[in-house]
Amino acid sequence: MYVYDEYDRQILKERVVQFRHQTERALRGELEEHEFLPLRLQNGLYVQRFAPMLRMAIPYGMLRSRQLRRLAEVTRDFDKGYAHFTTRQNLQLNWPAVEDVPDVLEALSEVEMHANQTSGNCIRNTTTDQFAGVQKDEIVDPRPYCELIRQWSTYHPEFAFLPRKFKIAVNASPSTDRAAVQVHDIGLELHRNDAGELGFRVYVGGGLGRTPMVGPVIREFIPERDVLTYLEAILRVYNRYGRRDNKFKARIKILVKATTPEKFAELVEAEWEQIRNTPTRLTPEAIEQMKGFFTEPDYEDLEDNPPALTEALSASKAFSNWHTRNVSEHKKPGYAIVTLTLKQTGVPTGDVSDRQLEAIADLADEYSFGEVRVTHEQNVVLADVRQDRLQELWEALRPLGFATANLGTLTDMICCPGGDFCALANAKSIPVAEAIQREFDDLDFLYDLGDIDLNISGCMNACGHHHVGNIGVLGVDKKGQEFYQISLGGSSRRDASVGKILGPSFAREDMPTVVKDIIQVYVDHRTEEETFLDTYRRIGMSPFKERVYA
């Protein structure tokens, strides 16, 4: 993992001093509210429905145990003892006091953390695959590039007042895409060209929100050394020509669509030609040095499937279920990737208490070299667990509520905080998630259904990624009443697609039945090997419509 040096520490220290200065001026009335707004947003601070909300950055989802413990302290000292993992690998406090935020940021800075650019019209936290560096199927580890992009984008002087927010995601797995790069403002996909050189495929203009779009490729291959200058060229074109007259048309996807991807690519290429040889071009030394921070931990020489594991698997159905769903293959023999699911029925999706954060830190130290990763599906990953200790870990996870064996299933939902917390929401989302979890409480049935992404957003801003859920749920407001619109067929993977709306929306109390009907159509029509998405793509919308609105 990346370790700060004197430069990073100094810069972050100065950032805390700067924000303290800004907050004091705002509280004294020397800064008007609209002048303070982007300053606090770019330090993670929103003013929400009931209280301020502070979104703390977890760059590309990586955390050390020491940082988790500090997050637990902050959650306890400045909030009500719980926090919320977001859909962009960050962590939110729901109840901090505005005047305390500089102190929170100072406490975070001591463990190399911050809330930089987690909000506002700037370049946000760069996200990637939560299995980066430990999966078998990976071109190279994407995290060194994520850190280089993080540093390049941090307080970038030209791009702090973009037309709208800007999100970059990086994927390095040729067979899947856990980072949803095609629905980001820029998606970068590491691959090798015919000469075997390393570079990126560049998607621009994907996104969710009001106008969901899958991003087109504007360049098939940009060499790794040129990635920062190329990003700078894209951002400059967007900063100059993105719409600023209408907030809802200000994302880069609207510019790309209006100019056409071909013409947009020409603008970027012309700009890039002018700046490609500036000192911003990465050096081989910088790439090598950065890779040096993301080396393998001290793995031992082990065999796959040790007796301790195989015996435990045959002894316990519950352990075996958990192993099948929540444990993933690791590139090193004898190791495994374990996902801790934060999806226990009755607990809002992604919520963790201070004690749970500390428990995760202890588990990381005990089982996974002191590091964890956060996923955009709002779960937590221990990436380097010995297979012969999986059962022991499982026993430790159960009382903590992290062993719900539903990873990837219908009840492992993505869900935004919704109307219970968020000022933007049209409807609540947490109670809908819970009602669906209660309806589908039979694990064997869930396993039989296989992988299904069900995503819930409380409004069209789409923090819950409903457009790319195989089943998407969107909260809408009709004359002051909460209703829910369903879409089917979305995907955020390599076969990315935006779901289509099923039909008129439903009252909250009808939602479990509606989802049950949709699932029943799948069960009736599927062939043996088909996932929900496969069946939907084969049979289309009509059978679902007929059943649900019968």
Place this chain on the structure above:
Amino acid sequence: MPNLIRHDGIHTDNWTIVHPPAEGEAVEVPEGPALLPAAIWKDKRQELTGRNDIGFWLDSHEEPEDLADYVNEVPVIGVNFPKFSDGRGYSIARLLRERFGFRNELRAVGDVLLDQLFYMKRCGFDAYALREDKNPDDAEYCLNVFSHAYQGAVDDDTPLFRRRWAS
């Protein structure tokens, strides 16, 4: 009088900013120092060669490319921030400096506040017509908030990775 911040301190701003005329009306060039709208200046540049106190200003939607060949004919170019949250002026400034080689004073005008000064400086500005209600005494701190920067920009084109990890 409003304040003009330069890197050597606080000055009184005695420059007039001339706004684009209504259609059909002519522009009168003031006696004293003034910034003309870029298009007007371009029309009049031949007759203004004797004046060393006339520059032009670009609005945030204007293209600096249109003036690329003439930038060093003026002592001052203004870049307008109609609202401080309109970030186009940062790109315009970098283009004027890095692409078109402008060497004289680059001045931020319009909704110029304290908390943007550091970014402006990095993008090539060296003068700031601070909005009148803002305290100019805070400017020096705000211009120098950070002692290092990750990216290359106009003030220093060497990104931090090249300094840390020299070849």
